[in-house]
Amino acid sequence: MVSLKALLALLDSTPVIAEMHPVSRCYLPSDVAVYEMTAELAWSLDLPDTSLPERALILQADPVYAARFPHVRVDHDPLTPQLNDVLFERFDDVAALMLTQSQLSERIAEQSGRPDVIALMLIDGLSYGDAQRWLDAHQDVQIELIPCLVDGPTLTDTAFPRIIGDTPPAVRLFDRGYRRRMGFTYWSREDNPLTDVLFRTIPDVSAVGDFSTILATLRREIHTSSEQKTCLQIVRTGLDGYAHHQKRKPPVTAIVDTILDEMLSLADLFHEAGCTARIHLTADHGILWRDEFEPQIVGRAPAGASPRSCEWHALYQQDDPGRRFAVANKELYCLGYPKLRRGLRIDEQGVHGGISFQESIVPLLTMRIGDIC
Numbered sequence: 001m002v003s004l005k006a007l008l009a010l011l012d013s014t015p016v017i018a019e020m021h022p023v024s025r026c027y028l029p030s031d032v033a034v035y036e037m038t039a040e041l042a043w044s045l046d047l048p049d050t051s052l053p054e055r056a057l058i059l060q061a062d063p064v065y066a067a068r069f070p071h072v073r074v075d076h077d078p079l080t081p082q083l084n085d086v087l088f089e090r091f092d093d094v095a096a097l098m099l100t101q102s103q104l105s106e107r108i109a110e111q112s113g114r115p116d117v118i119a120l121m122l123i124d125g126l127s128y129g130d131a132q133r134w135l136d137a138h139q140d141v142q143i144e145l146i147p148c149l150v151d152g153p154t155l156t157d158t159a160f161p162r163i164i165g166d167t168p169p170a171v172r173l174f175d176r177g178y179r180r181r182m183g184f185t186y187w188s189r190e191d192n193p194l195t196d197v198l199f200r201t202i203p204d205v206s207a208v209g210d211f212s213t214i215l216a217t218l219r220r221e222i223h224t225s226s227e228q229k230t231c232l233q234i235v236r237t238g239l240d241g242y243a244h245h246q247k248r249k250p251p252v253t254a255i256v257d258t259i260l261d262e263m264l265s266l267a268d269l270f271h272e273a274g275c276t277a278r279i280h281l282t283a284d285h286g287i288l289w290r291d292e293f294e295p296q297i298v299g300r301a302p303a304g305a306s307p308r309s310c311e312w313h314a315l316y317q318q319d320d321p322g323r324r325f326a327v328a329n330k331e332l333y334c335l336g337y338p339k340l341r342r343g344l345r346i347d348e349q350g351v352h353g354g355i356s357f358q359e360s361i362v363p364l365l366t367m368r369i370g371d372i373c
Contacts, residue, residue, distance in 0.1 A: 001075040008032075008055075010070065015041055015056040020074035022097040026090045027078060031055060038062035038069065079128065079147050081292075083357040088336030091323060091355060099364065100151040101282075105165035107364075108280050109172035115276035115370065117222075118178065119232040119266060120169055122198070123259055124156055125240030125352070127286025130256045131363035141264070146364040152325050153309055153332045154285035154352045154359040156240065161197050161328070163282060170201045170231050178231040182206075182221065184214045185235040195235075202233060211236070211262050215269055222273045236262065239287045243350030249291060250349065260365075267367050276370030281363070287350040288337070288358040299341035307341050308354030309334045317341060323355060 002010070004027060010016050017038060025034060032055045035041040041056055042065050061071055087094060099107065112118045128147045135145055152162055170181045183205035189196040199205045208214050214234065221230075238259055242250035263281050270277040288308075299318030301310070312331040315321055322335040335341065337356040344351070352359045 002072045004074060004076040007057075007072065007074050010072070011055040011057065015045075015058060015069050017058040017061045017069050017071040018074050019072070020076060021078050023078035023083075023094055024074060024076045025057075025097065026086045026093050027076070027082075028057065029055075032057055034059065036060060038065040042068065079357070079361060081129075081357050083361070084337040087357060087360065088323065088355050095149055095151050099146055099148045101148055101159060101162045101362070102151050102165065104148065104163050104282060104364065105167060105169050105172065109169050109176070112173075112278040112280070114176070114229070115278050115368075117230045117232060117270055117275050117277040118169075118173060119234065119277065119279045121263060121266075121279065121281040122160060122163065122233070122235045123238035123281060123283040124160075124236070125238035125243065125285065125287050126256070126259060126283035126362060127239075127358050128361040128363045129358065130239070130252065130286070131260075131365060133253075134256050134260050138260075142367070143263075144366040144368075146366075148282060148362050148364045150285055150360045150362055152327055153334050154354065155309065155332075156284050157194055158327045158332070159284035160194065160235075163284070164198055168201045170233065173231045174201075178229045180221075180228040180230040181233075182218075182230065183233045183235075184208050184217075186237075198235065199233065202231075211265070215265060218266075218269060219273070222269075222275060238283060239350070240285075240352070243287050243289070243348070243352070245347050246349045247347050248349070249289060252289075263365065263367065267369050270369045274370075277368075279367040279369070281365040283362040285352045286359045286362055287352055288354070288356050289350040290344055290348065292358060293338040295340045295344065296338050297341075297343055298335070298339045301341040303342065303345055305341060306353050307344060307348070307351050308339075308359075310341060 007018060035058045037060050038058050039062055041058055131145055150159055152158055181202045183199045183202040185195050186209055187195045188207045189199055189205055239255055266279055298320040301317040310333055318341045320339060322333040325332045335354045
């Protein structure tokens with residue numbers, strides 16, 4: 001195993017075959033040429049009049065050329081706060097190298113197998129780092145964690161619909177036999193436009209606040225319709241509400257414990273009922289807490305304006321436009337780390353809407369209950 005720094009030093013001397021996390025490529029200097037196949041570089045080197053870049057990295061080894069180039073494994077985790085050094089400038093490259101939020105609907109439907117129940121839990125505000133720390137503290141729990149890039153503004157009203165997509169999971173799963181579709185959220189579809197969008201293909205939607213009520217309802221439904229395959233969608237609060245209108249930083253660890261405990265209690269319910277199930281949990285965005293960065297103020301936006309994003313007509317209030325996203329017939333501009341459109345108010349403990357490791361990398365957590373063919 002070599003470090004990323006040691007890899008760069010080795011590249012000064014020779015092309016290298018490197019096994020590394022795909023996103024780690026985004027940390028490499030621009031003069032490093034990346035080749036998918038060993039043969040591609042070898043053929044170029046063997047041409048008499050070819051002029052190659054000074055440094056060349058090969059991603060896939062080939063036994064034919066095994067002795068020609070050194071082969072190393074790179075010890076580098078790209079999904080840490082250090083990602084803030086490259087994420088804004090190389091956003092498209094990162095998006096091409098990892099799972100994105102726009103791909104979640106299809107992935108959940110296609111990779112869940114055919115259990116009795118497929119559940120999707122949507123959390124309002126949860127970072128990949130929060131989920132990783134929870135799993136590190138609960139290593140006895142069998143949960144798969146996959147990082148996911150929010151490939152758009154880290155705002156609830158655009159990110160939740162991006163997860164659901166144009167073809168929601170409930171529709172994709174209906175075509176695979178999941179005729180029973182149930183939803184639980186805090187608001188009715190009639191009273192909340194976002195709820196109406198997220199649950200538009202689910203006929204049975206209940207406005208519920210307490211998770212114990214959700215469990216009790218599901219327990220009754222499982223016993224009365226045990227032969228039907230069920231698609232379940234649940235929206236729950238996460239850390240978002242604790243970031244705003246709070247004069248003290250909330251107990252993040254305790255809140256994350258509560259979020260994951262709800263996932264575990266859902267798994268226990270299915271296990272006790274003898275159901276096979278897949279439970280997927282993801283979030284609309286993460287939170288960049290005010291004690292995690294030194295802000296760079298690049299605007300003069302009023303106190304009530306978003307500190308990390310705006311529509312095109314408000315760009316005059318800032319010196320840096322940020323990154324443009326076209327979302328739902330709107331142009332939204334999001335700032336990179338650590339920039340703000342205005343100073344934070346005393347009651348703002350965290351922000352989202354911009355582009356950062358904390359805001360833009362969210363978890364996809366999956367639990368498997370029972371044996372599934």
